Amino acid sequence: MAAKPGPEVRRSGGRPAVWQFVALVAVLSLCSCREVRVKTYATGTTTVAGTNQIVVVRDSNQLEALGIRASVHFRGEFGMVLLMGPHHRSGYRQVIESIRASDERVRVVAFEEPPADGGEPSRDYRTYTLWIVPNTVYRKGLGVDVVTPSNEGVATTELP
Numbered sequence: 362m363a364a365k366p367g368p369e370v371r372r373s374g375g376r377p378a379v380w381q382f383v384a385l386v387a388v389l390s391l392c393s394c395r396e397v398r399v400k401t402y403a404t405g406t407t408t409v410a411g412t413n414q415i416v417v418v419r420d421s422n423q424l425e426a427l428g429i430r431a432s433v434h435f436r437g438e439f440g441m442v443l444l445m446g447p448h449h450r451s452g453y454r455q456v457i458e459s460i461r462a463s464d465e466r467v468r469v470v471a472f473e474e475p476p477a478d479g480g481e482p483s484r485d486y487r488t489y490t491l492w493i494v495p496n497t498v499y500r501k502g503l504g505v506d507v508v509t510p511s512n513e514g515v516a517t518t519e520l521p
Contacts, residue, residue, distance in 0.1 A: 409428040415505050448485070457490060458510055
């Protein structure tokens with residue numbers, strides 16, 4: 362003897378009420394989400410001379426001038442590069458603790474970690490982190506501040 366299926370709750374349109382609820386929750390969570398996804402695209406080192414700085418990159422020529430090779434789709438996104446250094450010993454790397462944004466400023470907490478073994482002598486280089494950001498959040502004049510965990514200034518810029 363086969364078991365008789367239980368009644369299925371249906372709303373107008375023939376869809377189960379559970380699926381309509383799931384769709385509603387998905388729409389509400391997407392509409393209320395204001396967080397912008399910033400992707401860390403690349404980290405590494407470059408031999409381009411200079412000191413600590415944060416650079417807005419809008420085309421591949423600017424990226425290459427920093428000694429960084431990366432595939433960025435500049436039609437729909439732009440890059441932000443944090444350069445730190447120079448260093449004379451190998452093994453330094455950047456650590457990004459947090460990125461917080463408001464309507465007026467972006468605050469990045471970052472520092473460099475020295476090599477555990479002291480490193481080897483090397484030619485001067487700087488460490489970098491490249492972030493890819495959607496063009497939809499680009500706001501001319503938006504300030505970007507990079508500070509250490511102890512709130513000491515590292516670099517600052519404004520979106521041109």
